[in-house]
Amino acid sequence: MSEPASQPKPAKPSAFTSRRQFIQVGLAAVGAAWAGVFVQTRLFPAQSATAEAKPVQFPLSELPVGDTKLITYGGTPAIVLRTPESLKAFSLICTHLGCTVEWQTGENNFYCPCHDGRFDQFGEVISGPPPLPLEAYPVKIVDGNVVVGEEI
Numbered sequence: 001m002s003e004p005a006s007q008p009k010p011a012k013p014s015a016f017t018s019r020r021q022f023i024q025v026g027l028a029a030v031g032a033a034w035a036g037v038f039v040q041t042r043l044f045p046a047q048s049a050t051a052e053a054k055p056v057q058f059p060l061s062e063l064p065v066g067d068t069k070l071i072t073y074g075g076t077p078a079i080v081l082r083t084p085e086s087l088k089a090f091s092l093i094c095t096h097l098g099c100t101v102e103w104q105t106g107e108n109n110f111y112c113p114c115h116d117g118r119f120d121q122f123g124e125v126i127s128g129p130p131p132l133p134l135e136a137y138p139v140k141i142v143d144g145n146v147v148v149g150e151e152i
């Protein structure tokens with residue numbers, strides 16, 4: 001007697017009942033990931049250093065007109081710009097994904113090398129993906145010193 005022909009085993013049940021369902025779940029996962037990135041970068045861009053930062057002070061003589069000075073304010077890199085008309089201070093943290101921007105003296109703007117973001121001398125976005133201007137800090141001259149971080 002011969003053995004009965006073996007029956008094909010039933011396929012293992014899959015978590016996905018069809019290729020279409022697999023693709024739908026995959027697309028939903030990708031969409032959720034993008035939504036998470038969007039929410040994080042749009043609603044909570046770069047963290048502000050001003051909330052707990054102590055003022056930074058240095059002699060005005062260290063910052064000639066037309067020059068810049070790098071400082072650390074609230075634990076983050078920042079810059080003070082001195083023009084003939086004013087003093088300005090900005091965070092160097094890009095409002096896109098938090099890279100450090102660089103001041104481009106020749107071009108008179110800030111450049112973020114991560115995704116080619118650019119900000120003008122007032123910290124406003126010129127081009128690229130940054131959603132917000134650079135964070136500006138209060139700055140003033142007190143008794144021959146530049147003081148960054150105290151409300152004016």
Ligand code: FES
Pocket residue numbers: 094095096097098099112113114115116117128129130
């Ligand atoms: S992190 Fe600056 S442009 Fe993306």
